[in-house]
Amino acid sequence: MATPTGLITxxxxxxxxxxxxxxxxxxxxxxxxxxxxxxxxxxxxHSGCGxxxxxxxxxGLSQASEGGILVNGRQVTDPGPDRMVVFQNYSLLxxxxxxxxxxxxxxxxxxxxxxxxxxxxxxxxIQLVNLSAATHKxxxxxxxxxxxxxxxxxxxxxxxxxxxxxxxxxxLDALTRGNLQQQLMQICQESGLTAVMVTHDVDExxxxxDRVVCxxxxxxxxxxxxVDVPLPRPRDRLEVMNHSDYYxxxxxxxxxxxxxxxxxxxxxxxx
Amino acid sequence: xxxATSQPFLEFRDVGQVFHTRRGPFExxxxxxxxxxxxxxxxxxxHSGCGxxxxxxxxxGFLQPSSGSVNLQGTPIERPGPDRMVVFQNYSLLxxxxxxxxxxxAVQAAxxxxxASSRRDVVAHHxxxxxxxxxxxxxxxxxxxxxxxxxxxxxxxxxxxxxxxxxxxxxxLDAITKEELQExxxxxxxxxxxxxLMITHDIDEALFxxxxxxxxxxxxSATIGEILAVPFERPRRYEAIQDxxxxxxxxxxALDFLYRRYAHDVD
Numbered sequence: 001m002a003t004p005t006g007l008i009t010x011x012x013x014x015x016x017x018x019x020x021x022x023x024x025x026x027x028x029x030x031x032x033x034x035x036x037x038x039x040x041x042x043x044x045x046h047s048g049c050g051x052x053x054x055x056x057x058x059x060g061l062s063q064a065s066e067g068g069i070l071v072n073g074r075q076v077t078d079p080g081p082d083r084m085v086v087f088q089n090y091s092l093l094x095x096x097x098x099x100x101x102x103x104x105x106x107x108x109x110x111x112x113x114x115x116x117x118x119x120x121x122x123x124x125x126i127q128l129v130n131l132s133a134a135t136h137k138x139x140x141x142x143x144x145x146x147x148x149x150x151x152x153x154x155x156x157x158x159x160x161x162x163x164x165x166x167x168x169x170x171x172l173d174a175l176t177r178g179n180l181q182q183q184l185m186q187i188c189q190e191s192g193l194t195a196v197m198v199t200h201d202v203d204e205x206x207x208x209x210d211r212v213v214c215x216x217x218x219x220x221x222x223x224x225x226x227v228d229v230p231l232p233r234p235r236d237r238l239e240v241m242n243h244s245d246y247y248x249x250x251x252x253x254x255x256x257x258x259x260x261x262x263x264x265x266x267x268x269x270x271x
Numbered sequence: 272x273x274x275a276t277s278q279p280f281l282e283f284r285d286v287g288q289v290f291h292t293r294r295g296p297f298e299x300x301x302x303x304x305x306x307x308x309x310x311x312x313x314x315x316x317x318h319s320g321c322g323x324x325x326x327x328x329x330x331x332g333f334l335q336p337s338s339g340s341v342n343l344q345g346t347p348i349e350r351p352g353p354d355r356m357v358v359f360q361n362y363s364l365l366x367x368x369x370x371x372x373x374x375x376x377a378v379q380a381a382x383x384x385x386x387a388s389s390r391r392d393v394v395a396h397h398x399x400x401x402x403x404x405x406x407x408x409x410x411x412x413x414x415x416x417x418x419x420x421x422x423x424x425x426x427x428x429x430x431x432x433x434x435x436x437x438x439x440x441x442x443x444l445d446a447i448t449k450e451e452l453q454e455x456x457x458x459x460x461x462x463x464x465x466x467x468l469m470i471t472h473d474i475d476e477a478l479f480x481x482x483x484x485x486x487x488x489x490x491x492s493a494t495i496g497e498i499l500a501v502p503f504e505r506p507r508r509y510e511a512i513q514d515x516x517x518x519x520x521x522x523x524x525a526l527d528f529l530y531r532r533y534a535h536d537v538d
Contacts, residue, residue, distance in 0.1 A: 046446070046447060047445065047447075173319075174472065175318070175530070175534070175535055178530065200446060238526065238527070238530060238531060241519070241522070241523050241526065242523060246519065247513075247516075247518060247519035247522075250513070250519075251510075251513045251514055254510065254513050255510060255513070257446075258509065258510050261447050261450065264447065265451075
């Protein structure tokens with residue numbers, strides 16, 4: 001196996017699911033990936049390429065059929081508070097206020113802390129995502145962007161080693177998305193957090209990432225290409241596009257997606 | 272009668288639109304002046320509430336301007352008509368009719384002069400252009416979103432409209448289907464050359480399709496803020512224009528307009 005060098009090592013991971021007819025569907029085929037501490041990595045690819053499957057494996061929500069994943073030298077066997085996931089649909093508890101949604105996570109993960117320390121953690125993270133004015137509101141009283149900020153604050157309050165984001169801004173309009181991308185980027189940079197994000201938005205991937213991992217179409221998806229994003233930080237979402245390399249990098253990702261799209265169409269035509 | 276060369280094909284002249292609401296008058300659009308050439312492909316872009324749909328509804332004839340006039344070949348538009356076909360985001364097909372019948376009904380209504388065999392050819396040709404001839408006996412409920420929108424496009428174009436109005440037609444589709452439909456739309460447009468007015472939120476879509484992009488300021492009292500000419504030669508290939516150095520410049524210019532100069536406040 002590869003020598004683990006980074007915070008996260010994905011070693012020859014394959015994932016197959018049993019099918020109703022007795023066969024098996026191979027979603028991911030021998031994925032190798034090392035992620036350094038503090039790195040921001042995006043996974044892009046067309047629907048069905050196994051992006052979310054890989055994210056779920058990192059989260060420990062499912063187990064690889066073959067190969068394994070190490071986080072900080074330990075194999076991932078189940079979900080844990082060192083790896084927090086933010087989903088597209090926010091996943092807040094509707095009967096709890098903003099504060100209580102976050103407090104529930106903090107109280108569960110840090111029972112050894114005093115009540116005052118836990119409360120302080122909750123308040124700091126609410127401030128971090130600029131939601132102090134909405135502390136006592138319920139999820140139904142919030143906009144989509146605000147709900148996702150609660151989910152991010154909840155994830156960060158646990159102080160995970162790894163933040164996993166599954167199309168976190170996919171359900172938001174372009175403007176809200178842009179503002180949240182900027183906030184997330186600042187938080188990750190300030191806290192040195194390691195993050196893996198699934199997205200299909202090439203601009204989002206370029207803005208946030210140090211590297212963009214392009215997955216080929218499923219079944220048996222593999223890493224098709226890894227694009228380094230050497231754009232200087234701190235980045236501003238409107239300024240970054242004026243960088244002389246920006247549209248080269250963007251074209252590289254679009255070419256990859258277009259090539260995969262053609263392969264997908266050819267495969268469909270032969271079926 | 273004015274000669275065809277001296278008058279624009281489609282013209283908005285000092286158009287304003289005021290809606291009377293319970294809370295008083297609401298000025299949606301003001302000072303709209305725009306000339307569109309025959310066969311031109313125009314995209315209209317702007318934030319929600321900027322009056323894009325209001326603008327197109329006046330071309331469709333669903334709405335009359337409160338002031339000024341919208342003229343097609345010199346004549347004010349007063350009502351909907353088959354010379355101006357609209358494709359909506361939600362497809363608007365009749366669910367109890369087959370794909371074939373949906374298109375045929377429109378052709379029958381708009382082009383009663385066609386005999387049965389010519390009508391049959393027109394329907395078949397347009398279904399073939401959108402790749403749906405094999406699915407012609409299916410009903411909308413049996414089709415994917417992309418296929419339904421193809422039927423709606425085939426139906427609109429089978430009527431041979433002079434103007435095609437598209438209100439965010441691909442907004443509900445996934446990325447791959449969207450790109451396929453954009454390419455098909457361009458292929459049909461090249462063949463028939465209707466004048467196209469299309470609303471979109473997607474700058475990349477506008478840069479791929481349009482001759483000019485009309486960028487609207489924010490409402491209320493929205494107007495045309497700027498018009499961006501898209502110089503890429505046709506026929507265009509999606510990937511080739513991505514490599515054109517002008518692509519990034521135009522895209523950044525449009526993004527700057529929308530997200531800096533006319534940014535919209537959100538939570």
